[in-house]
Amino acid sequence: MTSRNLLAFPLLLALTPSLAPAQSAPASVFGYTDFAAEWKIEQQFMAVPDAKLAGQHLKTLTAEPHLAATPEDHKTAEYVAEKFRAAGLETEIVPYRVLLNWPKVVRMEAWDAAGKLLISGPTKEHVDGDPGQDDPRVVMPFHGSSGSGDVTGEVVYANYGRLEDFDQLAAQHIDLHGKIVLVRYGANFRGVKVYIAQQRGAAGVLIYSDPQDDGYYKGDPYPLGPWRPETGVQRGSVQYLFKYPGDPETPGVASTPDLPDSARISPEGNQPHIISIPISYHDASPILKALAGPGAPLGWQGALPFRYHLGVVSGTGGVKVHLVSQQDYQRRIIWDVIGKVQGTQYPDDWVIAGNHRDAWVYGAVDPSSGTAAMLESVHGIGALLKTGWRPKRTIVFCSWDAEEEGLIGSTEWVEQHAKALERAVAYFNVDVAVAGPDFSAAAVPSLKQFIRELTRSVPSPLGATVFDQWRNERAEGNEHRASNAPKDDEEAHVGDLGSGSDFTPFLQHVGVPSTDIGSGGPYGVYHSTFDDYAWYVQNADPHFAYLQQMARVFGLEALRMADTDVLPYDYLTYGRAIESYIAAARRKASDTGAGSLDFASAEAAAGRFIAAAQTAHGRQLAATGDLGKLNSTLRQTETALVNEAGLPNRPWYRHTIYAPGEFTGYAAVVIPGVNEAIDAKDATRAGQQLGVLTQALGRAAQTLESIH
Numbered sequence: 084m085t086s087r088n089l090l091a092f093p094l095l096l097a098l099t100p101s102l103a104p105a106q107s108a109p110a111s112v113f114g115y116t117d118f119a120a121e122w123k124i125e126q127q128f129m130a131v132p133d134a135k136l137a138g139q140h141l142k143t144l145t146a147e148p149h150l151a152a153t154p155e156d157h158k159t160a161e162y163v164a165e166k167f168r169a170a171g172l173e174t175e176i177v178p179y180r181v182l183l184n185w186p187k188v189v190r191m192e193a194w195d196a197a198g199k200l201l202i203s204g205p206t207k208e209h210v211d212g213d214p215g216q217d218d219p220r221v222v223m224p225f226h227g228s229s230g231s232g233d234v235t236g237e238v239v240y241a242n243y244g245r246l247e248d249f250d251q252l253a254a255q256h257i258d259l260h261g262k263i264v265l266v267r268y269g270a271n272f273r274g275v276k277v278y279i280a281q282q283r284g285a286a287g288v289l290i291y292s293d294p295q296d297d298g299y300y301k302g303d304p305y306p307l308g309p310w311r312p313e314t315g316v317q318r319g320s321v322q323y324l325f326k327y328p329g330d331p332e333t334p335g336v337a338s339t340p341d342l343p344d345s346a347r348i349s350p351e352g353n354q355p356h357i358i359s360i361p362i363s364y365h366d367a368s369p370i371l372k373a374l375a376g377p378g379a380p381l382g383w384q385g386a387l388p389f390r391y392h393l394g395v396v397s398g399t400g401g402v403k404v405h406l407v408s409q410q411d412y413q414r415r416i417i418w419d420v421i422g423k424v425q426g427t428q429y430p431d432d433w434v435i436a437g438n439h440r441d442a443w444v445y446g447a448v449d450p451s452s453g454t455a456a457m458l459e460s461v462h463g464i465g466a467l468l469k470t471g472w473r474p475k476r477t478i479v480f481c482s483w484d485a486e487e488e489g490l491i492g493s494t495e496w497v498e499q500h501a502k503a504l505e506r507a508v509a510y511f512n513v514d515v516a517v518a519g520p521d522f523s524a525a526a527v528p529s530l531k532q533f534i535r536e537l538t539r540s541v542p543s544p545l546g547a548t549v550f551d552q553w554r555n556e557r558a559e560g561n562e563h564r565a566s567n568a569p570k571d572d573e574e575a576h577v578g579d580l581g582s583g584s585d586f587t588p589f590l591q592h593v594g595v596p597s598t599d600i601g602s603g604g605p606y607g608v609y610h611s612t613f614d615d616y617a618w619y620v621q622n623a624d625p626h627f628a629y630l631q632q633m634a635r636v637f638g639l640e641a642l643r644m645a646d647t648d649v650l651p652y653d654y655l656t657y658g659r660a661i662e663s664y665i666a667a668a669r670r671k672a673s674d675t676g677a678g679s680l681d682f683a684s685a686e687a688a689a690g691r692f693i694a695a696a697q698t699a700h701g702r703q704l705a706a707t708g709d710l711g712k713l714n715s716t717l718r719q720t721e722t723a724l725v726n727e728a729g730l731p732n733r734p735w736y737r738h739t740i741y742a743p744g745e746f747t748g749y750a751a752v753v754i755p756g757v758n759e760a761i762d763a764k765d766a767t768r769a770g771q772q773l774g775v776l777t778q779a780l781g782r783a784a785q786t787l788e789s790i791h
């Protein structure tokens with residue numbers, strides 16, 4: 084699962100992997116008193132990650148479907164553990180026992196108003212020549228956390244299933260009780276579509292991939308090109324991860340194999356009870372085509388070659404769908420792989436770098452490109468260890484399981500190690516490492532400059548550095564990026580962390596400063612059986628040059644953070660970001676008529692935080708005195724932004740600045756307590772949440788002020 088990499092990029096480049104990096108040493112690097120010695124270590128590291136070896140890892144990892152908790156998944160855990168051990172990491176395979184559903188029966192049939200059968204499916208995913216599609220271990224398309232049942236109802240089309248889409252249906256007095264809602268993928272997390280549909284009374288949900296969003300409208304479908312073919316289906320979880328991720332029965336508690344069943348709760352707060360089924364546009368098309376009633380509103384029309392309608396016809400019947408879903412829910416064993424290198428100076432201060440390993444099917448891009456890159460990062464760290472080098476801080480590499488079902492392996496591990504993680508200095512995530520040449524990153528503001536600086540040290544397969552290419556992406560007219568990017572053209576854009584991958588428990592539950600990186604491109608086979616090795620070498624990265632690039636960036640994140648003299652957190656940028664979030668919330672509150680809220684205290688607290696950050700920045704540059712104490716104070720500043728009580732109605736999410744939106748799921752909502760209360764037009768709650776924010780900013784400012 085990932086949130087950021089479904090972007091179009093027009094180039095397909097067949098490049099040979101670059102060999103030794105040619106960058107020259109930066110004059111100075113924030114956090115280092117003298118970077119010269121570290122530069123030599125980094126250059127030794129950078130020479131090791133190998134494109135060809137990364138390609139071999141990818142081939143091995145994608146040889147079989149490896150859904151979480153299957154024997155094939157266990158084999159990939161063994162493979163990763165073997166590579167970790169070979170590099171010299173203290174390695175263990177860590178099991179958890181978690182609730183997962185596997186599909187027994189998934190069926191759908193549709194009839195038009197006259198009772199004529201339109202489609203009986205789902206149709207098997209198939210294209211000419213794909214080598215993996217007929218393997219009996221390919222799991223039938225289904226939704227993780229779906230309900231079971233057998234329902235029949237009339238169909239209503241609801242566009243992307245966003246809150247505003249459902250509201251538009253309500254404004255047209257279209258009642259969804261007992262209806263089957265047909266929505267398309269895109270715009271929000273699929274679990275949100277089902278969440279709102281259930282709230283509005285729907286009996287079931289069909290989610291399909293419209294060719295406008297990742298099919299022929301974008302370019303040639305696989306096997307001719309990279310886009311989604313007619314029968315391609317996006318599997319995925321519909322868990323309510325915006326409530327809490329992880330094992331649905333153990334929020335806040337690690338579901339170790341010996342955790343008694345009596346310590347587990349009902350999962351109903353975290354998953355829908357209605358059925359949802361993912362389908363291809365091959366199966367959705369005859370249904371959509373037969374829908375009558377009002378024409379689809381502006382923006383609701385997709386790329387299928389007929390006019391879309393909402394499907395509600397008063398008096399006469401509409402299109403009827405029969406859905407059957409039998410889900411086998413069991414507590415199953417999953418396996419994280421954890422590999423450590425002990426730090427010499429600050430062994431309790433962990434630098435954590437992680438990637439998930441489980442896939443819906445073969446998972447070449449998602450997530451095996453990440454795992455292949457991580458294994459070559461580990462290869463590079465291993466080469467340093469063989470020279471006698473040891474990091475100052477402990478480095479922990481993590482291969483997470485069951486991410487696809489709801490960030491489960493990472494969440495359980497974080498819940499188990501919450502106390503130790505108060506000292507963890509960073510979590511670096513990679514998920515979809517390579518779908519193409521378009522580098523992107525998201526991070527907490529304190530690490531945005533760290534990422535930019537570091538990518539100046541890594542060569543790009545396109546020439547120059549990763550940073551140069553990244554910065555140029557906007558100039559080259561990447562529409563999506565350009566519209567979201569800041570206006571200055573000096574800086575590469577670093578996004579905010581919402582959810583959709585394993586950084587969520589680290590940042591949003593326990594307050595570990597986090598980043599997420601990837602290299603995107605035209606990628607229309609997300610969560611289908613066609614996300615396989617054959618697709619990857621044809622479309623994404625034929626010579627594995629981008630796996631090598633991502634191995635270098637990912638490994639360098641860990642290496643540079645582990646050895647830094649002073650933690651390179653940029654709290655000035657953080658403070659200014661928070662200040663801008665408060666200003667935006669104030670404007671929104673006055674626009675929506677909730678204008679009597681008092682923002683002054685929160686603004687004053689943000690101002691105090693910024694002033695303290697300025698002083699702290701000077702101390703970080705000077706790097707004198709007790710650096711251990713300076714570092715732990717810098718680290719505690721992020722923890723100060725965590726509120727123990729959590730967000731209203733979703734206490735698992737405790738960060739006061741970042742959370743996945745209740746109605747977006749993937750996209751970040753900033754100062755979520757305040758903004759979601761304003762959105763809900765709840766002035767009392769907004770005032771209370773402004774108080775919580777003010778307190779958190781006061782704590783953070785006070786922490787930083789102790790540096791003087």
Ligand SMILES: [Zn+2]
Nearest residue numbers: 084449450514
């Ligand atoms: Zn993923």
